[in-house]
Amino acid sequence: MIHRYTLKVRSYELDGNNHVNNANYLxxxxxxxxxxxxxxxxNYKAFxxxxxxxxxxxxxxxxxxxxxxxxxxxxxxxPIKRRKTSGIFRQTLMRGTDVLTEADVTWVCVNEQGxxxxxxxxxxxxxxxx
Amino acid sequence: MIHRYTLKVRSYELDGNNHVNNANYLxxxxxxxxxxxxxxxxNYKAFxxxxxxxxxxxxxxxxxxxxxxxxxxxxxxxPIKRRKTSGIFRQTLMRGTDVLTEADVTWVCVNEQGxxxxxxxxxxxxxxxx
Amino acid sequence: MIHRYTLKVRSYELDGNNHVNNANYLxxxxxxxxxxxxxxxxNYKAFxxxxxxxxxxxxxxxxxxxxxxxxxxxxxxxPIKRRKTSGIFRQTLMRGTDVLTEADVTWVCVNEQGxxxxxxxxxxxxxxxx
Amino acid sequence: MIHRYTLKVRSYELDGNNHVNNANYLxxxxxxxxxxxxxxxxNYKAFxxxxxxxxxxxxxxxxxxxxxxxxxxxxxxxPIKRRKTSGIFRQTLMRGTDVLTEADVTWVCVNEQGxxxxxxxxxxxxxxxx
Numbered sequence: 001m002i003h004r005y006t007l008k009v010r011s012y013e014l015d016g017n018n019h020v021n022n023a024n025y026l027x028x029x030x031x032x033x034x035x036x037x038x039x040x041x042x043n044y045k046a047f048x049x050x051x052x053x054x055x056x057x058x059x060x061x062x063x064x065x066x067x068x069x070x071x072x073x074x075x076x077x078x079p080i081k082r083r084k085t086s087g088i089f090r091q092t093l094m095r096g097t098d099v100l101t102e103a104d105v106t107w108v109c110v111n112e113q114g115x116x117x118x119x120x121x122x123x124x125x126x127x128x129x130x
Numbered sequence: 131m132i133h134r135y136t137l138k139v140r141s142y143e144l145d146g147n148n149h150v151n152n153a154n155y156l157x158x159x160x161x162x163x164x165x166x167x168x169x170x171x172x173n174y175k176a177f178x179x180x181x182x183x184x185x186x187x188x189x190x191x192x193x194x195x196x197x198x199x200x201x202x203x204x205x206x207x208x209p210i211k212r213r214k215t216s217g218i219f220r221q222t223l224m225r226g227t228d229v230l231t232e233a234d235v236t237w238v239c240v241n242e243q244g245x246x247x248x249x250x251x252x253x254x255x256x257x258x259x260x
Numbered sequence: 261m262i263h264r265y266t267l268k269v270r271s272y273e274l275d276g277n278n279h280v281n282n283a284n285y286l287x288x289x290x291x292x293x294x295x296x297x298x299x300x301x302x303n304y305k306a307f308x309x310x311x312x313x314x315x316x317x318x319x320x321x322x323x324x325x326x327x328x329x330x331x332x333x334x335x336x337x338x339p340i341k342r343r344k345t346s347g348i349f350r351q352t353l354m355r356g357t358d359v360l361t362e363a364d365v366t367w368v369c370v371n372e373q374g375x376x377x378x379x380x381x382x383x384x385x386x387x388x389x390x
Numbered sequence: 391m392i393h394r395y396t397l398k399v400r401s402y403e404l405d406g407n408n409h410v411n412n413a414n415y416l417x418x419x420x421x422x423x424x425x426x427x428x429x430x431x432x433n434y435k436a437f438x439x440x441x442x443x444x445x446x447x448x449x450x451x452x453x454x455x456x457x458x459x460x461x462x463x464x465x466x467x468x469p470i471k472r473r474k475t476s477g478i479f480r481q482t483l484m485r486g487t488d489v490l491t492e493a494d495v496t497w498v499c500v501n502e503q504g505x506x507x508x509x510x511x512x513x514x515x516x517x518x519x520x
Contacts, residue, residue: 010267010291012413016178016406022186023156023402030152031270048146056152060190140397140421142283146276153272161400276438282446283416290412308406316412320450 001127002078003039005032009071019066025101026059029091032075033105036089040127047123051112057086061103071095082129085109085116131257132208133169135162139201149196155231156189159221162205163235166219170257177253181242187216191233201225212259215239215246261387262338263299265292269331279326285361286319289351292335293365296349300387307383311372317346321363331355342389345369345376391517392468393429395422399461409456415491416449419481422465423495426479430517437513441502447476451493461485472519475499475506 007028015021037044037054047054067073074094081088086108093101111117118124137158145151167174167184177184197203204224211218216238223231241247248254267288275281297304297314307314327333334354341348346368353361371377378384397418405411427434427444437444457463464484471478476498483491501507508514 007270008267010287011294012287012290012411017183017185021402022160022189023153026153026156027270027272030272034271053147055147056193058190058192059152060188062188063186137400138397140417141424142281142417142420151272157400157402160402164401277443282420282449283413286413286416313407315407316453318450318452319412320448322448323446 002076003032003036003127005035005075005077007031007073007075009067009069009073011069014069017066018068020068022063025061025063025067025093025103028073028075028093029059029061029103029105032077032091033089036077036127040125042123042125050120050123052117052120052123053110053112053114054107055110056105057108058106059103061101063101065095065098065100067093067095067100073100079128079130080104084118087128132206133162133166133257135165135205135207137161137203137205139197139199139203141199144199147196148198150198152193155191155193155197155223155233158203158205158223159189159191159233159235162207162221163219166207166257170255172253172255180250180253182247182250182253183240183242183244184237185240186235187238188236189233191231193231195225195228195230197223197225197230203230209258209260210234214248217258262336263292263296263387265295265335265337267291267333267335269327269329269333271329274329277326278328280328282323285321285323285327285353285363288333288335288353289319289321289363289365292337292351293349296337296387300385302383302385310380310383312377312380312383313370313372313374314367315370316365317368318366319363321361323361325355325358325360327353327355327360333360339388339390340364344378347388392466393422393426393517395425395465395467397421397463397465399457399459399463401459404459407456408458410458412453415451415453415457415483415493418463418465418483419449419451419493419495422467422481423479426467426517430515432513432515440510440513442507442510442513443500443502443504444497445500446495447498448496449493451491453491455485455488455490457483457485457490463490469518469520470494474508477518 013020013024076092077089080090089105091103092099108116109119143150143154206222207219210220219235221233222229238246239249273280273284336352337349340350349365351363352359368376369379403410403414466482467479470480479495481493498506499509
């Protein structure tokens with residue numbers, strides 16, 4: 001399963017080169033991951049209240065083609081690795097069929113004390129596995 | 131030479147966990163790189179007017195310990211690799227002696243057409259080499 | 261003429277109350293004004309290169325109903341006042357027929373030295389007048 | 391009592407004119423207000439857990455002189471009006487003795503249902519009154 005999230009680039013997200021500023025892509029990717037989690041039935045608020053957190057521990061992002069104002073962007077998200085308490089999403093930011101940016105995002109599930117723990121069964125959805 | 135840039139975390143930069151939001155670190159790192167370039171005598175405006183651009187092509191960032199509100203942060207920046215038209219900076223975000231975040235940032239020098247080109251001699255400073 | 265600009269609220273734009281953070285509305289309004297200017301034939305880059313700037317000198321914004329994640333927002337923009345070198349836009353942020361936020365934004369046209377000057381004739385479009 | 395909050399402008403906060411972007415000032419002002427509340431003994435988390443919220447209902451901000459990169463900014467905050475469930479702060483953004491921006495910010499205290507209510511006595515500090 002590949003999840004898709006769409007957005008439209010806004011003028012205030014550009015830098016002096018009229019390209020989307022590097023940091024904004026991380027915001028885009030986060031919005032896509034939250035949408036992914038919701039769509040597979042993980043309500044982050046319930047997860048949080050249950051005493052769990054999903055922390056991002058690593059992001060490797062390659063900038064290939066810059067996004068520009070009013071671009072209609074699609075972000076594809078899918079899992080490429082899964083361990084007991086952690087996993088990796090691959091996220092691809094597309095404009096039509098062009099890959100603009102690609103990122104691998106490593107997450108870990110932790111409890112309220114910040115200790116890595118397995119996802120509780122009710123949140124451990126099959127869509128989190130490659 | 132290791133360049134140091136300091137900043138203080140502001141309350142609106144936090145996420146729902148009261149940690150600095152992931153994307154903001156990329157802003158911090160960018161501010162530190164621009165400060166680095168200025169301090170070694172590369173005025174980005176002159177560089178830009180001369181027809182050159184520095185584009186970031188890749189960032190690998192590890193989040194180790196979250197930064198929190200009012201934290202006094204130091205970002206250390208130094209080059210770890212240099213090729214003809216590109217290079218890599220390592221940037222370490224510290225709170226006191228704790229390493230909070232570490233990132234390798236790959237840049238490339240391009241001309242106005244976006245083609246990789248060597249840095250012009252007047253901007254090709256020794257501090258850009260490991 | 262009332263100009264309309266649409267956007268969809270993204271998850272990272274919320275604050276701890278799950279409402280869009282106050283500052284983000286100013287980004288939304290700016291994106292809508294830039295879209296307005298483009299749609300009436302004012303290319304801001306040409307305007308800038310011609311030596312002109314549009315500066316915002318005052319914003320009064322009322323927050324009535326908070327916008328939330330995934331809301332489909334429409335921003336209506338129209339001029340309510342026009343003087344020789346300045347003017348006021350009224351911008352209304354709507355969700356369906358609900359007015360979430362309303363703002364009056366005062367702008368002034370300045371030259372490169374920051375001195376207020378009349379808009380050059382080719383940019384002084386009738387849509388800038390109430 | 392006039393509360394003072396200081397910050398240093400960062401390069402990524404500028405727009406194409408090398409001025410701090412309009413929306414960022416609202417972030418600055420918010421950081422200053424949160425600092426103000428903490429300094430007079432209002433812990434927002436305790437306030438929130440107690441079932442109360444402080445919502446901003448109106449901001450009128452005048453942009454007089456633009457802030458630029460590396461500027462050391464001081465934001466002065468003091469109350470200018472107080473009613474039963476609401477109040478107005480005046481916030482002045484200074485660079486040295488120059489007033490760059492001035493804003494009046496209206497707030498209201500609401501309960502979890504969003505209904506305006508008086509501040510509970512333990513949070514109704516004298517510093518909230520002019």
